[in-house]
């Protein structure tokens with residue numbers, strides 16, 4: 001039998017399924033009490049005042065930028081080493097993503113380079129906590145404050161993280177989360193914004209439902225009242241079905257993380273002797289949300305290693321080839337190879353290995369063996 005190790009398996013268990021079934025047996029499938037419960041649980045987990053459940057992290061990023069006033073001709077400083085959603089959310093506001101290069105050791109945005117990229121048009125900084133390890137929020141939030149810039153966090157990889165006693169959303173204007181199919185907790189698709197900013201929260205609550213003054217749950221749970229439309233909003237509201245899947249996953253999130261910590265240690269040990277692999281640095285005294293387990297290999301052999309691992313039935317991914325070299329961004333802004341050399345090197349080196357709580361020890365051992373074989377030079 002051919003061995004198959006999936007790149008990702010979700011953690012949806014029987015408790016989660018029961019929650020979903022109970023929503024399905026109820027009258028109210030869309031945004032209602034279960035979404036509110038999830039929002040208050042998420043806020044509590046993060047130590048923040050507010051959360052708003054949405055359809056995706058992409059929407060969370062876009063609506064946060066929009067709600068914080070980012071618009072046409074503004075510039076937003078961000079990292080090229082992320083999923084395209086980070087930069088696309090800026091494009092949706094008709095603003096310009098201004099990339100700065102990343103740190104060689106971690107792949108996170110290089111705080112040293114941010115101030116040099118600030119112009120009169122700069123309105124915000126959008127950071128990404130790559131792989132689950134937080135950026136230097138202490139420094140970046142100071143830069144934002146000093147230059148009167150909004151600060152938005154793409155936390156698609158990082159709900160659980162902490163650095164310098166700072167957690168997502170605590171020193172920024174908005175933290176944006178993803179519950180996409182492969183994320184640490186998932187409802188297939190889904191997202192949220194968490195914030196201490198009441199004004200942003202109130203705007204998001206309306207913006208996710210067309211800018212309506214009353215939403216469906218008000219109309220359902222109270223007597224019918226006419227609604228008005230205050231501004232042109234969107235349709236980005238999380239449903240009770242999605243929220244019901246997430247409630248218990250959020251309760252288990254640190255338990256799931258400790259299982260991933262264990263797997264990370266096995267990988268670290270098994271790959272430690274391999275001098276053909278570089279691993280992103282995991283900073284001490286930080287809580288890494290352990291979303292992806294990524295290795296960096298020589299760009300000359302990267303695609304060969306990807307092929308070999310897949311031939312052995314091992315699921316792999318590349319997180320990420322840099323955004324500035326995607327056709328759309330090259331064409332629109334004339335970005336070219338060499339503009340952000342560190343992001344490019346990492347993008348050409350990177351391989352994400354299977355990494356989830358259900359991964360078995362013998363599977364991790366097999367992956368380690370195959371990675372070591374695939375990266376060893378042929379003599």
Ligand SMILES: *Cc1c(COP(=O)(O)O)cnc(C)c1O
Nearest residue numbers: 056057058083085156178179180
């Ligand atoms: C997955 C991901 C997103 C997008 O999340 P969606 O919920 O699919 O919109 C954004 N940024 C990063 C870094 C991601 O990995």
